Amino acid sequence: MQNNSLDLSPKEFEMLLHEASDLVLQQHADIDNKKAFHYFSQKEIESWFDEPLPRHGMDNSELMALTKEKVLDTATNNLGPYMFAYVMAGGSQMSIIAEKLAATINQNVGKWHLAPAINEIERRVIQWAGEMTGFGNSVGGVLVSGGSAANLTGLIVARNIFFEKYNIREQGLFNMPPFTLYASNEVHGCVDKSIEELGIGTNQLRRIATNADFTINLEALEQAIEKDITEGLTPFCVIGNAGTVNTGAIDDLMALSQIAKKYHLWFHIDGAYGGLVATLPSIKNEYKGMDLADSVAVDFHKWLYSAFEAGCLLVKDWDLLKRTYFKKAAYLDTELEEDKGRLDFNEHHFQLSRNAKALKVWMGLKSYGFERIQKMQQKDIDLTRYLAEQLNEADDFELTSVSHLAIACFRYKGTLTHEEQISSLNQRMIPALEKDGRVFITGTKLKGEFAIRACLINHRMHKGTVDYLIKVVREVGSSLE
Numbered sequence: 001m002q003n004n005s006l007d008l009s010p011k012e013f014e015m016l017l018h019e020a021s022d023l024v025l026q027q028h029a030d031i032d033n034k035k036a037f038h039y040f041s042q043k044e045i046e047s048w049f050d051e052p053l054p055r056h057g058m059d060n061s062e063l064m065a066l067t068k069e070k071v072l073d074t075a076t077n078n079l080g081p082y083m084f085a086y087v088m089a090g091g092s093q094m095s096i097i098a099e100k101l102a103a104t105i106n107q108n109v110g111k112w113h114l115a116p117a118i119n120e121i122e123r124r125v126i127q128w129a130g131e132m133t134g135f136g137n138s139v140g141g142v143l144v145s146g147g148s149a150a151n152l153t154g155l156i157v158a159r160n161i162f163f164e165k166y167n168i169r170e171q172g173l174f175n176m177p178p179f180t181l182y183a184s185n186e187v188h189g190c191v192d193k194s195i196e197e198l199g200i201g202t203n204q205l206r207r208i209a210t211n212a213d214f215t216i217n218l219e220a221l222e223q224a225i226e227k228d229i230t231e232g233l234t235p236f237c238v239i240g241n242a243g244t245v246n247t248g249a250i251d252d253l254m255a256l257s258q259i260a261k262k263y264h265l266w267f268h269i270d271g272a273y274g275g276l277v278a279t280l281p282s283i284k285n286e287y288k289g290m291d292l293a294d295s296v297a298v299d300f301h302k303w304l305y306s307a308f309e310a311g312c313l314l315v316k317d318w319d320l321l322k323r324t325y326f327k328k329a330a331y332l333d334t335e336l337e338e339d340k341g342r343l344d345f346n347e348h349h350f351q352l353s354r355n356a357k358a359l360k361v362w363m364g365l366k367s368y369g370f371e372r373i374q375k376m377q378q379k380d381i382d383l384t385r386y387l388a389e390q391l392n393e394a395d396d397f398e399l400t401s402v403s404h405l406a407i408a409c410f411r412y413k414g415t416l417t418h419e420e421q422i423s424s425l426n427q428r429m430i431p432a433l434e435k436d437g438r439v440f441i442t443g444t445k446l447k448g449e450f451a452i453r454a455c456l457i458n459h460r461m462h463k464g465t466v467d468y469l470i471k472v473v474r475e476v477g478s479s480l481e
């Protein structure tokens with residue numbers, strides 16, 4: 001029987017919540033024996049959902065069964081330990097619980113009094129992010145969808161603050177001579193997209209050559225800055241990588257901060273991939289200079305193992321965000337509110353309505369403690385070393401890169417000796433591995449050469465899963481040789 005709202009009867013609501021919990025438990029059961037990818041053609045998956053707008057509701061038990069069959073049971077197994085593609089951290093169980101609770105209270109974190117506790121939790125998470133990344137204790141920031149949005153936000157703040165005296169929020173960029181940005185040629189594509197969206201144009205992004213270890217070449221960087229100055233352009237921002245997406249390379253952040261200082265540039269760090277391991281005792285030396293950046297992008301859905309989506313932009317002061325984003329509107333005015341300690345995120349970011357991303361990060365950190373998370377981070381790095389050792393020892397594999405972080409790139413050679421054949425074999429292996437589905441792995445290009453790329457950020461991985469990766473890649477590779 002339907003009542004006059006969208007609510008279920010209490011009994012049915014309870015039953016469906018239990019069913020949903022059962023589905024969550026089933027996803028976690030026997031995880032080592034589940035495939036990483038279920039191959040279906042795009043046309044087939046499209047056909048499952050190809051129907052007109054439902055005008056009338058269906059039976060909810062049937063809907064749950066349908067969702068299980070078509071969505072959960074076919075889902076790319078990001079959760080599982082055989083996901084080596086991109087940067088897929090597996091998520092945490094505490095995130096699942098937090099997301100359910102967050103959806104229940106349905107808070108809008110755009111204004112303080114719409115979500116008082118979540119608002120303060122978000123501020124606390126930002127504070128903790130300053131500590132976890134070594135960026136510092138004096139921070140402002142905002143939670144955003146991920147690393148791309150965090151980099152975009154950082155570059156917007158950089159541009160608006162750097163050119164504040166030209167009043168570009170009102171004037172736009174019209175009539176200004178081009179200003180230039182600098183990053184290594186390994187910088188993530190989201191920086192390109194950000195620069196396009198900012199109206200600066202990627203012609204103004206100087207892609208600086210990298211050294212053999214894929215870190216930015218500092219001499220080439222200075223030369224590029226000097227050249228632009230000589231040509232009358234305005235260098236304004238240098239972007240450092242605290243872990244590149246391709247190989248996990250960490251630029252010399254201390255040297256970049258000095259160059260930024262010398263030429264009066266904004267120093268932004270893309271720490272989406274590696275920012276959250278910056279204080280890990282075994283590698284923190286590689287991150288010297290994090291605290292000297294003006295802004296840092298980090299991703300909790302990567303190396304904090306939070307569920308998608310949760311990224312964060314950190315700056316040194318809330319005021320930088322306010323000067324970038326504040327817009328007065330009568331319907332949002334806080335003047336009538338008594339408590340002046342309130343901080344409204346809509347005044348410090350583009351979004352007005354915002355969900356409670358911070359809850360899963362906060363609950364995760366409170367439940368596991370950062371030290372336990374750091375143990376998982378270290379395990380990921382150790383497993384990557386283990387993978388590299390195994391590949392180095394094997395005659396039929398070639399390790400092409402491994403960094404301080406949890407990415408190794410390699411090629412399967414089998415018995416082949418000709419460069420072109422090896423390259424072609426490895427490229428053919430990617431779709432074949434996807435069809436096979438036992439592991440999920442993708443490729444990249446390093447200095448123009450194709451390589452298979454394994455990212456091992458997932459707290460559920462262990463030595464067995466690494467051995468399994470090698471076994472499956474070998475089997476698929478040799479079948480195509």
Ligand SMILES: Cc1ncc(COP(=O)(O)O)c(C=O)c1O
Binds near residue numbers: 086087190272
């Ligand atoms: C270095 C780096 N920057 C930015 C991003 C983009 O992050 P997101 O996918 O969360 O938008 C990634 C993603 O892998 C990354 O590795």
